[in-house]
Amino acid sequence: MSPAQGLTIGELSARTGMPVSALRFHEAEGLIAPHRSAGNQRRYARADVRRVSFIRIAQGLGLSVAEVRAELARLPQGRTPTAADWRAIGGSLKERLDRQIAELTRPRDLLDGCIGCGCISLEACALYNPGDFAAGKGAGPRFILGDRPAHPT
Numbered sequence: 001m002s003p004a005q006g007l008t009i010g011e012l013s014a015r016t017g018m019p020v021s022a023l024r025f026h027e028a029e030g031l032i033a034p035h036r037s038a039g040n041q042r043r044y045a046r047a048d049v050r051r052v053s054f055i056r057i058a059q060g061l062g063l064s065v066a067e068v069r070a071e072l073a074r075l076p077q078g079r080t081p082t083a084a085d086w087r088a089i090g091g092s093l094k095e096r097l098d099r100q101i102a103e104l105t106r107p108r109d110l111l112d113g114c115i116g117c118g119c120i121s122l123e124a125c126a127l128y129n130p131g132d133f134a135a136g137k138g139a140g141p142r143f144i145l146g147d148r149p150a151h152p153t
Contacts, residue, residue, distance in 0.1 A: 006035065006043030016052040023052065029065050031055055031072055050081060054089070061097065107144050 013020045026032050027042075032051055034042040051072060058068045071089050075081045134142040 005037065006045055007048070009034070009042045009044070012044045012048060012052060015049050016056065018052050018056060026052070026055060029069065031065070031069055047081065051075065058093075061093070062100070063096075102146075106146065 007015070009020050009023055012018070013023055018026075023032065027034060032044065032048050032055075034044045034048070037043050054072070055068055058071065063071070071092065074088055075085050134147065137147045138145075
């Protein structure tokens, strides 16, 4: 097949590791847009290899279909994205990853201690949460959400 004709759905699947059924789903969701051959077969641009690869990475990071769609909207349809195009997407994804990393490391680091739930029944809470200090910060597990387990001044 010549590059001018584009990739078949099977070729795109083989190249990206994305199952054909998933490619059809992503097409239905508007994340990729193949053109049709004279025989009405799907044909994908070479740039779609990068788009589908991005979709796989984004899914692994936990982005929803709507979030992936919003990020892909920053890329040009029908042409290979430039380094600048990917940098723009990378910047917003780095911010998201930094937030996710902080949300995951905070509980990990506090796993063996008080989580600031407002309970004053644990022995450790007498040190970290005298007088239910965490409750004054708001609802939920305050120390996991980022508040410091420090004594009030």
